[in-house]
Amino acid sequence: MEFTLTPLSWGAESNLYLGAYLGLKVVIKERIRKPYMNPKLAERLIRERTITEAKILWEANSLSVRAPLPLKIDPENGIIIMSYIEGVLLRDMIYSQGFNEKIESTMKEIGYYIAKLHDYHIVHGDLTTSNVIISTGGLVYLIDFGLSFHSKRAEDKAMDLRVLERAVESTHPDYKEKLMEPFYSAYFSKVNEGEYIRHSLEDIRLRGRYVKERQAQA
Numbered sequence: 001m002e003f004t005l006t007p008l009s010w011g012a013e014s015n016l017y018l019g020a021y022l023g024l025k026v027v028i029k030e031r032i033r034k035p036y037m038n039p040k041l042a043e044r045l046i047r048e049r050t051i052t053e054a055k056i057l058w059e060a061n062s063l064s065v066r067a068p069l070p071l072k073i074d075p076e077n078g079i080i081i082m083s084y085i086e087g088v089l090l091r092d093m094i095y096s097q098g099f100n101e102k103i104e105s106t107m108k109e110i111g112y113y114i115a116k117l118h119d120y121h122i123v124h125g126d127l128t129t130s131n132v133i134i135s136t137g138g139l140v141y142l143i144d145f146g147l148s149f150h151s152k153r154a155e156d157k158a159m160d161l162r163v164l165e166r167a168v169e170s171t172h173p174d175y176k177e178k179l180m181e182p183f184y185s186a187y188f189s190k191v192n193e194g195e196y197i198r199h200s201l202e203d204i205r206l207r208g209r210y211v212k213e214r215q216a217q218a
Contacts, residue, residue: 013146014078021071021081029146031078046078049146054080056122056148063120065113066141085141090132091171099178106132107179109140111186118157119192121150127160128167129179154193158200161187162208 008016068082125147
């Protein structure tokens with residue numbers, strides 16, 4: 001593969017580069033090989049996760065869930081070349097603007113997106129306000145499907161929701177209820193098997209509270 005690279009961000013699981021490919025502005029994602037891991041196991045995991053991520057990105061786009069479009073993959077080297085989304089992270093928009101009608105409508109749209117993904121048994125795996133981009137044209141995109149996977153289990157889908165709750169609690173504590181209410185209103189109005197997912201979510205919350213209580217008593 002031949003393309004120019006400009007470092008964009010570094011992470012525990014992957015590095016991102018900004019570049020050009022086939023005349024397009026793109027993001028190149030390269031999964032990191034863990035030095036402590038058995039080389040053959042590391043190669044297999046990188047290959048499988050790269051294929052899964054690219055496949056789910058395609059599936060999301062086919063479901064009209066806006067996400068980067070994979071243009072080329074190199075599973076052996078853990079590389080995905082995908083479309084670049086020009087815009088601002090939802091996290092940064094909340095930091096700069098607080099809660100407003102645009103943020104509310106964005107949370108609703110995320111709720112619809114996640115409901116659609118869950119109905120097709122796709123779990124995002126890392127749902128945070130840092131993994132949502134509002135494009136310069138005002139469109140909402142989900143990004144970073146690096147931990148995504150397929151599952152029919154209500155508990156896995158509920159955990160997707162709990163990850164978002166925890167992210168909002170830690171990143172935007174002053175707006176937790178205002179952010180989550182429109183998300184859940186949209187999500188549960190659309191998702192199939194909503195009651196099973198709701199019960200699983202409450203079980204996860206209860207387990208979390210139990211662990212906190214035990215830790216406080218220790």
